[in-house]
Amino acid sequence: MTALRGRIITGTEIIGDGVVEFEGDTITWVGHTRDFAGQATETGATLIPGFVDVHCHGGGGAGFTGDPTAARTAVRYHRARGTTTQLASLVSAPGEVLESQVQNLAPLVHAGDLAGIHLEGPFLSAAKCGAQDPAAIVPGDPALLSRVLDAGEGVVRSQTLAPETANFRQLTHLLRSHDAVPCLGHTSADAATTRAAMLSSPGMWCATHLFNAMPPLLHREPGPVAACLSAAAAGDMVVELIADGVHLAPDTVRMVFDLVGPSQIALVTDAMAAAGMADGDYMLGALDVRVDGGVARLREAEHCGADGKLPIAGGTASMIDILKHTVAAGVDLLSAVQAATVTPARLIGAYAGSIAARYPANIVALDDHLEPRSVWFRGQEIGTRTISGGPLPAPSHP
Ligand SMILES: [Zn+2]
Numbered sequence: 535m536t537a538l539r540g541r542i543i544t545g546t547e548i549i550g551d552g553v554v555e556f557e558g559d560t561i562t563w564v565g566h567t568r569d570f571a572g573q574a575t576e577t578g579a580t581l582i583p584g585f586v587d588v589h590c591h592g593g594g595g596a597g598f599t600g601d602p603t604a605a606r607t608a609v610r611y612h613r614a615r616g617t618t619t620q621l622a623s624l625v626s627a628p629g630e631v632l633e634s635q636v637q638n639l640a641p642l643v644h645a646g647d648l649a650g651i652h653l654e655g656p657f658l659s660a661a662k663c664g665a666q667d668p669a670a671i672v673p674g675d676p677a678l679l680s681r682v683l684d685a686g687e688g689v690v691r692s693q694t695l696a697p698e699t700a701n702f703r704q705l706t707h708l709l710r711s712h713d714a715v716p717c718l719g720h721t722s723a724d725a726a727t728t729r730a731a732m733l734s735s736p737g738m739w740c741a742t743h744l745f746n747a748m749p750p751l752l753h754r755e756p757g758p759v760a761a762c763l764s765a766a767a768a769g770d771m772v773v774e775l776i777a778d779g780v781h782l783a784p785d786t787v788r789m790v791f792d793l794v795g796p797s798q799i800a801l802v803t804d805a806m807a808a809a810g811m812a813d814g815d816y817m818l819g820a821l822d823v824r825v826d827g828g829v830a831r832l833r834e835a836e837h838c839g840a841d842g843k844l845p846i847a848g849g850t851a852s853m854i855d856i857l858k859h860t861v862a863a864g865v866d867l868l869s870a871v872q873a874a875t876v877t878p879a880r881l882i883g884a885y886a887g888s889i890a891a892r893y894p895a896n897i898v899a900l901d902d903h904l905e906p907r908s909v910w911f912r913g914q915e916i917g918t919r920t921i922s923g924g925p926l927p928a929p930s931h932p
Contacts, residue, residue, distance in 0.1 A: 595611075695718070809852055
């Protein structure tokens with residue numbers, strides 16, 4: 535039995551002086567200190583739920599490609615920084631490659647290291663492929679999706695697809711019948727197409743990194759952003775934001791919180807292998823990426839008809855960095871925590887992301903500067919040595 539005292543952010547409320555008690559891997563009690571009968575260890579910290587990241591390609595020098603060892607490295611990297619629940623995001627690849635990647639990662643999902651798999655493609659707009667290989671992008675193919683879903687036997691939790699892709703309705707139907715959330719993104723669609731796509735299938739929607747890899751919101755061409763913000767405001771969609779200070783301006787992040795609130799926002803890293811690593815050369819899927827000043831960009835962009843700028847190729851932040859950037863943008867800490875824990879957990883149906891009785895004891899202790907001091911994963915204190923020491927050294931075999 536462990537009992538921790540501190541300021542507690544349960545995910546949806548703040549307890550100024552509270553206690554969280556857990557036994558084994560499960561929280562048994564949370565409430566005000568005055569109501570707690572036992573002895574609790576004073577942490578002097580703010581205790582928040584472990585982060586839930588629903589869009590992540592890797593970290594700590596390793597990417598999610600289907601290699602279970604590399605996947606465990608990436609999971610451990612993010613877990614030591616407070617992400618205790620995460621999806622492994624797979625970029626567009628030929629169907630048989632996706633099938634084998636999903637198959638190879640499924641055991642990590644069954645073991646509880648991953649909460650599931652997010653397919654970022656391959657039914658995207660080639661014109662908005664971002665850092666994905668356009669050669670791997672194909673029109674919507676329900677038979678292909680069916681094979682990939684079956685290969686994982688239920689571990690795929692979400693898929694990013696463009697509203698304008700072929701067979702959109704069948705694809706979303708397939709996803710929902712496998713308890714996977716359809717996420718709109720990497721799209722060239724206009725607002726009407728985006729809205730019509732959502733009307734084609736009732737249920738919760740997700741927007742993949744809203745604003746990034748889609749047309750901008752213009753007053754006479756509102757594009758998918760307007761349709762997604764309306765859907766989020768109506769409670770029908772959760773929008774991902776990569777609030778890392780690189781992908782979005784702080785005022786953009788703040789505006790979305792003001793418009794739709796933290797119950798419809800999932801803060802995500804979109805992190806790739808270089809997260810936590812020194813600047814240098816890495817891979818995102820099959821493409822070469824260079825990280826310079828902590829910003830990952832494709833090394834060659836001719837395949838995307840780029841506008842002179844090399845596409846950003848995923849993030850290098852972890853969820854704690856995202857939380858800090860969000861608060862620095864002017865969002866209150868409770869809202870930022872909710873969008874980093876409760877909301878993404880609800881989106882993917884994960885029983886996690888809250889400090890509440892019967893939930894897994896996944897807890898991050900933050901100091902007054904929002905620096906993580908300790909992480910508990912299923913009741914075990916882990917990885918505290920690696921948290922505050924800055925980036926890890928470069929790997930010997932990148
Ligand atoms: Zn991504």
